[in-house]
Amino acid sequence: MNKTLQQIKYSQETEDLARFSKALGHPTRLIILKYLSNQSCCYTGDLVDILPLAQSTISQHLKELKEAGLIDGEVNPPRIRYCINQKNWKKSKKLFQTLFQEDFNFFSVVKL
Amino acid sequence: MNKTLQQIKYSQETEDLARFSKALGHPTRLIILKYLSNQSCCYTGDLVDILPLAQSTISQHLKELKEAGLIDGEVNPPRIRYCINQKNWKKSKKLFQTLFQEDFNFFSVVKL
DNA sequence: ATAGTTAATCGTAAATATACGATAAATAAT
DNA sequence: ATTATTTATCGTATATTTACGATTAACTAT
Numbered sequence: 001m002n003k004t005l006q007q008i009k010y011s012q013e014t015e016d017l018a019r020f021s022k023a024l025g026h027p028t029r030l031i032i033l034k035y036l037s038n039q040s041c042c043y044t045g046d047l048v049d050i051l052p053l054a055q056s057t058i059s060q061h062l063k064e065l066k067e068a069g070l071i072d073g074e075v076n077p078p079r080i081r082y083c084i085n086q087k088n089w090k091k092s093k094k095l096f097q098t099l100f101q102e103d104f105n106f107f108s109v110v111k112l
Numbered sequence: 113m114n115k116t117l118q119q120i121k122y123s124q125e126t127e128d129l130a131r132f133s134k135a136l137g138h139p140t141r142l143i144i145l146k147y148l149s150n151q152s153c154c155y156t157g158d159l160v161d162i163l164p165l166a167q168s169t170i171s172q173h174l175k176e177l178k179e180a181g182l183i184d185g186e187v188n189p190p191r192i193r194y195c196i197n198q199k200n201w202k203k204s205k206k207l208f209q210t211l212f213q214e215d216f217n218f219f220s221v222v223k224l
Numbered sequence: 225a226t227a228g229t230t231a232a233t234c235g236t237a238a239a240t241a242t243a244c245g246a247t248a249a250a251t252a253a254t
Numbered sequence: 255a256t257t258a259t260t261t262a263t264c265g266t267a268t269a270t271t272t273a274c275g276a277t278t279a280a281c282t283a284t
Contacts, residue, residue, distance in 0.1 A: 001175075001226055008164055010139040020173055022137030024211075027130040029120040034211070039262045057262085057273055064271090078230045093212040096239055099146070100205040129238085169243055170280055176241090190251045190260045216264060 013095060020092040023068035028053065029061050035082070036071065041083040043076075125207060135180035140165065141173050145196070148183065148188040153195040155188075 010018075024030060033049060039046075042066065058100050062082060065071045069088040075080045122130075136142060144159060150159075156174065160167050173192060175182045181200040186193045 008139070010143070014139045014142050018137055018139040018142055021133045022140075025130055025134030027120070027139045030124070030126050030130055030133075030211070043142045046144075054274055055231070056233080056275075060272075063232085080231065096208045096212065099142070100201075100208065144230075166244055167261070168263080172242075175262085192261065
């Protein structure tokens, strides 16, 4: 007797952590984030110089990081200046810390 | 003048962190891991009872967590006992800590 | 006005992920 | 031996991801 349900309602924390994790789930995006957190900010072109990937591909990765909330893009024509979104970066740091805490109460954190 | 290269060689750390992140990048898998880290171990059936998903879907998620190295499955017929792989769990914890460190040297961590 | 620069977006192809039901395998219980 | 239990795997459909080149948009510089 299998259950069928397309949509599950997860807690906000679980959704957030999954979204952040997913964004971190590609080596190229990790490189971008590490670069950003070191340089504080950069332009798309800086990354195009560093990474052996097409400009459009890098732009796509930046879009995903932006949509996950991990970076911001400030228009500075004709370029766009990308920075880490400090608020969400800290938020994701906290969520990961909670996940890896030695002891936590499952039911206080996990709500389906 | 766009670059074209299908395969990029990332550092082992970057690959590992991306693999762990990707595995964490789905709410259902987060729930499973949180449950496991609380219960220490469980069977597939326990998760089928908790999660409103088909048994085959849960089995698939367990497979992904296993392939990422985050859990182990010990055959205990006809059931399979799943536990967190403590070694890799700690490893991923460390990798995330490094990622979120306030200050680190980009070039000491990131090697393309 | 024209040309150059920067970076997003579009169109597309291939691969991967997510979900399901059905089936199979392996064992335990009757 | 037969039946029940547990869980992986198969087949499949749909959605998403990842990559590319080409194009477009927005601005700068000449």
